[in-house]
Every structure is written in structure tokens, then in C-alpha cells.
Amino acid sequence: MQEYLAHEPLFQKTKHYEHTHNHSAEHNHTDPRFMDKRVLKISLIMTSAMIIIQFIYSLLSNSLALLSDTLHMFWDALSLVFSLLAILAIQKWQNHQKTFGYFRLEILVAFVNALTIIASAIFIIYEGIAKLFNPQSIDAQTMIIVAFIGFLVNAFCAFLMFKGANLDNINIKSAFLHLMSDLFGSVCVIIGGIFVYFSGIVYIDTILAIILSFLLIRYAFKLLKQSVNILLESSPVDISKVKATLLEDEEVLEVKDLHITQITHRMLVATMHIVVKDFNDFEKLAQRLSKKLLEEFEIGHLTIQPQRSLT
Incomplete structure (x- = not known):
């Protein structure tokens, strides 16, 4: 009976779980979290550096879409921090009162990440509506250049996470969703900047930001529903x-x-x-x-x- 009392996730789908109390998850390379942690660290460093650059130039170019993309990137970095802390807690913390360890932290992080996506999207929609009634000039050239750099950073981090991280884990999935939303946001900013540069119509920038926000809310609600179901202890199987x-x-x-x-x-x-x-x-x-x-x-x-x- 003892071999079927797994107090940790099943790492190998094709093999029975092996219960090993003598080795921590930190040194267990069969645990996907070992690679997840490395991917999250690299993504966090690159994202944090880009936030500073993009925020400065969003103010200089007066672009709401670029500012909204910067806000997305800030939440990206925060979500990466939460996801990384959850993994570190699982690997490092021990408490005999927590009979299943700190694994449920991953679900809490996914829940919080979903809420931050929704909150930031609502804020962008509010700002976008205000700008529609009070349009301002935009430095489209700066906006395009900075957004393109942001696109490259997000694309690299998303690719790194897609190839190396465990996207079946809701914690990592929530961080990946943040990165993908910001990647899509960078694309929208670039397209909007090109239209503004050649047409001079500043509304395009704002409209794209609002459309992006509604898309973010849609995906965030799916993640929120999944995390809430787990927190409410709904059965994941029939x-x-x-x-x-x-x-x-x-x-x-x-x-x-x-x-x-x-x-x-x-x-x-x-x-x-x-x-x-x-x-x-x-x-x-x-x-x-x-x-x-x-x-x-x-x-x-x-x-x-x-x-x-x-x-």
C-alpha cells in the first residue's frame, strides 16, 4: 500500500511514482520544477530590464498602447516572481502541519496571477475610454522601436518557457499566459504604431489597447475558473x-x-x-x-x- 501514498506530484506519466524522502526536490531532476525555476529566473531578469526601458519611452512617446504593454510587462514580472517563490517554497520549506507540503501555493499563485491580469486589463480599458474623449499626439517612431524590442524580449522568454517549462502546471501556465499576453500586446503596439505613423490617426493606438484588454480578460477568466475549482476542491476527474x-x-x-x-x-x-x-x-x-x-x-x-x- 505504501508505494501508492504519493505525497508529491507524479513526475513520470509512464512510471509509478517512487516515494523518496531522503532527497529533496531541489536535487531531483525528474521534477519538472528544476527546469521551471531556471526558465523563470532568466525570464524575470530580461523582463525586469525591459520594463524600465519601455516605461520611460512610453512616457516620452505618449503612447497608451505602449504604456499598457509596459503595465502588462510589470504584471508579467510580478507573476514570474510569484511563480518562482512558489517553487522555492515547495523545495525549501517544511512544516509537519502542512501534510501535503506547500504544493497548493502553485494554485494560489495562478489565482492571483489571473486576478492581476483582469485588474490591469480593466485599468487599461478605463484609460483607453478616457483617451478616446481626449486624444493626444503620439511619437509613433519611438513607440514602434521600443515595442519591437519588447516583442523580442517577450518572444524569447515565451519560447524559452514553451520549450523548457512544464506548461501543464497551472502555476507555470499562468506565468506563460502573462508572457503571451504581453507578446501579443507588443504586436498590437507595433501594428498600431505603423498605422499612426502613416495615417496620423491616434485612435488606432487606443482601440488596439482596449481590444487587447478584452482578450486578456477572456483568457484570465479561464485560468481563474480552473484555479478556483482546485481551491474549492472540485474533483478533477469524473x-x-x-x-x-x-x-x-x-x-x-x-x-x-x-x-x-x-x-x-x-x-x-x-x-x-x-x-x-x-x-x-x-x-x-x-x-x-x-x-x-x-x-x-x-x-x-x-x-x-x-x-x-x-x-
Whole structure:
């Protein structure tokens, strides 16, 4: 039974989880977080440097789209910090009261990142509407050059994260979404700057910023919904299918009080009461059920309370 009580996420999809208490996650290269941390550090350094440059030139060029893109990049950097801190906490902190460690921090970070995306998008929409009623001249040439540099930085960081990080993890996904939103924002600023440069119509800059903000809100709500479902301990797998799988074993007569929750990515926990035919074979039955749920649903931690059949 012990091999199926995984207190950490399942690292290898094709292999059973191996419980290793003697080695920290810091030195476990099978843990995707080892690479995630390196990618986040590189992205944070490059993004932070670009924020300073882009903010200065957004003020000099008087471009709302460039300023909004700078704000996105600031939230990008903040999201990268949160994501990095979550990984460091998981690897470094230990508390016997936290029986599943600090893995749920990843979900909290994703939740906060989604909220920051929504908040920044609402702010940009507000500023954009104000600028539509009070348009100002824009230095389109400066706007295009700086936005292009920002595009290169975001493209490199997004590519680095896409190739090297674990995007199935909601924590990393939230940071990646920030980078992609800012990458798309840089594209909008460049396109808007070109139109403003050749046409002189400053409204294009503002309209693109507002459109981008609505797109950000749409994607952020999806991330918010996913993180909230995990925090509310909704089952990530179909409960009815799990019950049906359990009842396929002839020794299981009934499944009661079934609870399935997700601590973080690929870290599922299930508890249940089952009515069994024979108490004497319960240990073997529990091992069969644990292995089956691990292989079919990636439930790595299973606690079963047996009940004797009254018939």
C-alpha cells in the first residue's frame, strides 16, 4: 500500500511514482520544477530590464498602447516572481502541519496571477475610454522601436518557457499566459504604431489597447475558473467513472463517501468507504484498487475505509 501514498506530484506519466524522502526536490531532476525555476529566473531578469526601458519611452512617446504593454510587462514580472517563490517554497520549506507540503501555493499563485491580469486589463480599458474623449499626439517612431524590442524580449522568454517549462502546471501556465499576453500586446503596439505613423490617426493606438484588454480578460477568466475549482476542491476527474472503475472489481459491492481532490498538477488525492465481501483479502483488494486508480486516473494518494457487507 505504501508505494501508492504519493505525497508529491507524479513526475513520470509512464512510471509509478517512487516515494523518496531522503532527497529533496531541489536535487531531483525528474521534477519538472528544476527546469521551471531556471526558465523563470532568466525570464524575470530580461523582463525586469525591459520594463524600465519601455516605461520611460512610453512616457516620452505618449503612447497608451505602449504604456499598457509596459503595465502588462510589470504584471508579467510580478507573476514570474510569484511563480518562482512558489517553487522555492515547495523545495525549501517544511512544516509537519502542512501534510501535503506547500504544493497548493502553485494554485494560489495562478489565482492571483489571473486576478492581476483582469485588474490591469480593466485599468487599461478605463484609460483607453478616457483617451478616446481626449486624444493626444503620439511619437509613433519611438513607440514602434521600443515595442519591437519588447516583442523580442517577450518572444524569447515565451519560447524559452514553451520549450523548457512544464506548461501543464497551472502555476507555470499562468506565468506563460502573462508572457503571451504581453507578446501579443507588443504586436498590437507595433501594428498600431505603423498605422499612426502613416495615417496620423491616434485612435488606432487606443482601440488596439482596449481590444487587447478584452482578450486578456477572456483568457484570465479561464485560468481563474480552473484555479478556483482546485481551491474549492472540485474533483478533477469524473466521479461516476471512478466509481464504475472501482465496482468492476468483484470484491467491491458498493462505493460510499467518495472524495477526490487536486493538491496541484498531477497530485490527486482520493478517500472513500467501500463495502467489501471479505475483510480477510482487503489488503490485496486495496493494492489492486490503488494501482488501478493510479494507472487510469493518476490518483497517487488513496485512502480506503472498508465496511463489511450486511448480506
